[in-house]
Amino acid sequence: MTNNTSSGSSSIKTYREAINEALRQEMRRDPTVIVMGEEVSGGAGCAGQDDAYGGVFGVTKGLMPEFGRERVIDTPISESAIIGAASGAANNGLRPVAELMFFDFIGVCFDQIFNQAAKFRYMFGGKARTPMVIRGTVGAGWRAGAQHSSMLHPVVTHTPGLKVVMPSNAYDAKGLMIQAIRDDDPVLFLEHKIMYDLKCEVPDDPYTIPFGEAAFPRQGNDVTIVAMSNMVTRAIEAADLLAKEGIHCDVIDPRTVSPLDEESILESVEVTGRLVVVDEAHERCSLAADISSIVAEKAFSSLRAPIRKVTAPHAPVPFSPVLEDAYVPSVDRIVSAVRDVLGG
């Protein structure tokens, strides 16, 4: 893990604040960085306050007052136009950060992501550069129902040409966002909406975290647990519970799932011989399946037990809180998967 952190001051920041700070610092540094989307400022064409929302989750709050409507652009509800405008602008001198208020809205602009931006560089023989970031909120837990709670990272991870970032804490969120903005490829930056208020110590100065390098929030030799985004918190909780019983888990947070730090996962499994992959996405063709298959191919001889996936079921996200809570992979399910692979 080679984080290019600064040596200056730091403070406790929320995930929301960390992303906001990353955006603000990059916009100050580089005049070609712009932010666009629905309500990224809010109040356009209204009688009341400007910057009325700063994003419906408040992530872009304060950017418009500082950088103006020319660089913090409220748009009509036209996601294909938003993403198309971001990538076209990326092809013409800007580094846009476009927001999909909910990543579920990918459905109305998927072409502009998977068929256009993702493919330009390859199709055009390496001549295109499309340095854009698409921010989107993912995940269940808000009682927002089937159309506002999806993960969808498997869909974009499947797609060549895209990079996919899934920060699990405020520190990573800031460093990865700055990296994403400076990156020359289209990056999908998936923010789990349940994490916006999670806090940790975050440096005040800008810093980057390279893509494709996992973090290791817990170390252990008994079982490898790979988890990303919101699931990292649960994996850590499970690991801490199990540690009390003397079961030591190696918790790996890939941080970016495309590119994926295969090496760290394989190295860990070579030691533990046991793997549990936790993924809030539906199980079929998921990232859990993907990581499982990589290990089953490349670290087979180290495996001492079946690989267990802990995922959401093959069902849409239900609205009712009792159902939604049962839907999302729980600490309990992670704990019992670990026991399972230990032959418990």
Add this chain to the structure above:
Amino acid sequence: MTNNTSSGSSSIKTYREAINEALRQEMRRDPTVIVMGEEVSGGAGCAGQDDAYGGVFGVTKGLMPEFGRERVIDTPISESAIIGAASGAANNGLRPVAELMFFDFIGVCFDQIFNQAAKFRYMFGGKARTPMVIRGTVGAGWRAGAQHSSMLHPVVTHTPGLKVVMPSNAYDAKGLMIQAIRDDDPVLFLEHKIMYDLKCEVPDDPYTIPFGEAAFPRQGNDVTIVAMSNMVTRAIEAADLLAKEGIHCDVIDPRTVSPLDEESILESVEVTGRLVVVDEAHERCSLAADISSIVAEKAFSSLRAPIRKVTAPHAPVPFSPVLEDAYVPSVDRIVSAVRDVLGG
């Protein structure tokens, strides 16, 4: 394999003819079946012939003359409207078969598929029924380049509420299409464009093939090969080559990938202990990964070698014939994967 085949006559038919016949027979049987899409007839609003195309690959040829424009509907180039119209009509008494000329066009109508049709039944507490079929052509081999050659079955297989059918020959295509039309859930029927001219013996009367039941084009005890769609042909070719050397492969064609006949795959691996999964989709979060992960979880103790995936690379489909040929998983690559898992 319980195929509900009729006992009547049969003849050699192409994949294209088999699908056409299925559509025609179902339209005769059931007046609520309609066909819609771009150029499904062709010639609307033109001075020349009607039914000028019958689909750009000729699959729906002759339907409009028999059933009229009321039931064979040429549409504007508006895929969200096409898919939305099909599912709305399915919710209101029809059994539409909508065509996406190229399944790559899912990008402009993905919302109507994954967020709407797929979720209605669940979101609405089991009250909705959305009996629709979406036909789409998939796959490389036509030198059609990055935006007209995708597979994309992993994306829809990931999505709960959808069924995904990938026939690998004319016989299956007919039986699965009739099943798809009679099915009460949204079904994605993926036709590999390279197979339209492939022929085999196909019964003349209507018959259905149930979903979730694999076919076994080759049997053997040495290595299990799972392949779907166009890759079945190549898997069979590889198996036949290897058989000459005394290596006997169990080739499994799931025919439908959602639902998936897990049981047949697991049973086979229990015997062979070795698995190669062939998938024309990109490798990350692919169906190959999915099947590999199922086996690594549920038949781990039977596995005697690493599972090998043979997939397209993590790159868009290139245009140049030499590159495209290198892109698509080849018989050679399947053969060497089999040798690999045999420890060759």
Add this chain to the structure above:
Amino acid sequence: MPYQTEFLLRVYRTMKTIRVFEERCIKEFEGGNIPGFVHASNGQEAVAVAACIDLTDRDIIGSTHRGHGHCIAKGCDVIGMMKEIMGKATGLCKGKGGSMHIADFDKGMIGANAIVGGGPPLCNGAALGAKTRGTRDIALSFSGDGSANQGTVLEALNFAVVLKLPHVFMFENNGYGEGTGADYALGCSSLAERNGAFGMPSEYVDGLDFFATYEACQRAIERARNGEGPSAIEAETVRFDGHFIGDPQLYRGENEIQNAKDTRDCIKIFRERVTGESWLKDEEMDRIDAEVSDLIDTAVEEGLAAPNPDPATDLMADVYCSY
């Protein structure tokens, strides 16, 4: 008198039911009894009722994220609705949909839609179903001023014209898409005109005037039933509450909401008109007010008392008809 008393009473009762239902949703949401994102439609009742009051259960409506009013106007059971919005097992959708995904197929209400612009393509389909089966049933979709800019809505307009579908496109222009002004997000000078340019009859109405809106809907519905194809209506209306319940609404002008409640309340306007014309008496409407209030009290009580779904049996139920 141009309208039957019974009709006017029904209109009043329906509008009032929506109003009280929404006000109660706001209260219950604030009290923690309703989870999730909830978009209230109080202020916009006249449009919902004008559009739906004459539709049959076989006519289809497709709604939006702001769908409670449309549901009630289309005849959905308010008790089942409240249970649904509270996420209960006996709700209209067994608690799986909630406010943003509420539906009642038995009543021809094929769904709220949490995807802006999701509904109009579906209503084209419902209309196509009705047409192909040779009925005189129609479909009616609701969209907002914001959703009017979503490509799916725009292409649905053209599609309906080309296939001559019995589809009424109702655009409720409440001046806002979340916290963005309609004047900003709509580049055109007139939404009604833009809709009309797609090749269908299109009109603008004052959506606070129930009667004007009702008449425009009647014209459009009649055309659709007669096989004359789609129509569009832009109804200008006003949103009394936030975009979602809990929205601080910083983007609204000073006193804007209070002014609207004072001078642009479609229910007050209706009452003034029907009493002014001596079509209805205040007492009749006061009696309805009391009944509606009781009904909503019951809905909340029953909603609170209703059982939660059971994850063991319900989580995986109804993903498919069969799998």
Add this chain to the structure above:
Amino acid sequence: MPYQTEFLLRVYRTMKTIRVFEERCIKEFEGGNIPGFVHASNGQEAVAVAACIDLTDRDIIGSTHRGHGHCIAKGCDVIGMMKEIMGKATGLCKGKGGSMHIADFDKGMIGANAIVGGGPPLCNGAALGAKTRGTRDIALSFSGDGSANQGTVLEALNFAVVLKLPHVFMFENNGYGEGTGADYALGCSSLAERNGAFGMPSEYVDGLDFFATYEACQRAIERARNGEGPSAIEAETVRFDGHFIGDPQLYRGENEIQNAKDTRDCIKIFRERVTGESWLKDEEMDRIDAEVSDLIDTAVEEGLAAPNPDPATDLMADVYCSY
């Protein structure tokens, strides 16, 4: 004379280059030297040239599946194009794009697009880039009569108006989307009018008349450069070949194509005009014809001789800038 001789010669040379290039593509396709799906634009030359002739390399165009003419008009190297269309390693896109995905960023041509409606949203972005960076550069997108019905195109129109983008939307109405008549698929009575209803200046021109089209483009480009926002043009034109090369075109009327070639050939019309007005001499244009013919011969020869990409090094190259 209202135009410089040099300009007119350049216009003629460019139109003619497109014509001969397309005719040769048809021949080479039929001869098996060009793989894949190829859409020729012969017949539509005047629009491409009118739209692009005055653009600089920093102005951006976004093209369609029928993009050869746009490329040539924007100044792409025809030899590099032919190599690309033949799938060769030294093609404009190293053989990875082909006809449907040809691009040349150095010339401000950001891509053909095999997805109908894919381009206009991207050109909004290019226009936004130009505007935000404070330049006077513009973007121009091409769409067809068929793609005009794609939601992405429709919402891009509104988006451009709202953000006042320097974007010219050029709609080439050649009467067909594949084998479907524009009159069928466009529900509106006038595409130009429908575009205008989005709130931008919009006009209809005869796309066979180079001069009329050029002047409309000049007006729109000028507005864009001056920060006055987007405009739309509908140019009526004619497609001489099939939708794709090899299309049997059963949907076309008897003698339709021959009649068009006889009476609706934009190059003939141009020649008649410039000779009639004594602006150019036939000999000058004949000389250009010969030069163009040589150039295209060279392009084909070099294309055929060019090396194929090497899977070992090229298959996985350029998926990312870095990974």
